[in-house]
Amino acid sequence: MLDLRKLPLEAQLTALLDGEVSPEQRHELEQRLASDENARRLHEKLRHGADFGRRRLEDVLKEPVPLSLVRSIKSTQPPKTPIAQRATRPQVKLAPSGPQALAAALILFVVGCGIGYFVGNSPDADEIATTTSTTAPANTSDWLGDVTAYQRLLIRQPRHLVEVPASQAEEISSWLTTAIGVPFRVPDLSAESWTFQGARVILGDSRPVGQLVYSNTDGDIISICFRKDAQPPETDDFKETIKDEIGLVTWHNAGTSYVLAGPSAEAALSQLAMEIATAI
Secondary structure, X not given: OOOHHHOOHHHHHHHHHOOOOOHHHHHHHHHHHHHOHHHXXXXXXXXXXXXXXXXXXXXXXXXXXXXXXXXXXXXXXXXOOOOOOOOOOOOOOOOOOHHHHHHHHHHHHHHXXXXXXXXXXOOOXXXXXXXXXXXXXXXXXXXXXXXXXXXHHHHHOOOOOOOEEOOOHHHHHHHHHHHHOOOOOOOOOHHHOOEEEEEEEEEEOOEEEEEEEEEOOOOOEEEEEEEEOOOOOOOOOOXXXXXXXXXXXXEEEOOEEEEEEEEOOOOOHHHHHHHHHHHO
């Protein structure tokens, strides 16, 4: 695999957004995003640029085909006489060498990053929204959307749930406290038949989020996610939201936002969240 560390940061972050990195490269880039404010800003611009381009493409694909064009295609008659074949030209095979192919791939990669970067900075409504988000408090819906996406990923990869296993409790405590900037305790949920598997650091609305992962004997998975926030004290706590197969319970305490993510069919999710709030 291509060594991303030899590429510009824009290219590395674009590869991360496109899912074209190895688990080790993803871990390294997420660690950098957790500690480097400039890298997080650049990642946010690239993400908005990619979203902008995707929306524009979807708009184009949704446009109806002109009726005149459809009628023209249907009314076109095939040729009655075979078209004479053109004189064949000698084929020339272009077989670039290994270094030439690598150089071409790097050039295309960097050009693609530049397009996403400059499209993301175009002066339109998307740019206004981006500028507003850098000065206003983090968007709660965006962070919940990211948590939901990561929860779906855990469900689909049950053999790769965590970055640091539960057996390394001291490392989990020091690692997440440093990366997230929030003190915490790992809740013991064994009385509710949930076994702690370990921890991860994910991104929620382009900010580092701690994730504690649990599973039960039925193969179900829940995760406790937390991050710093700037929400007002009157924030509505223990609010349950269902997004298809994922249930979310959110609450807030002492400058920290929490989310319990689990199966939406789990009836006791809100009660479990209240127990976690007193233990974490």
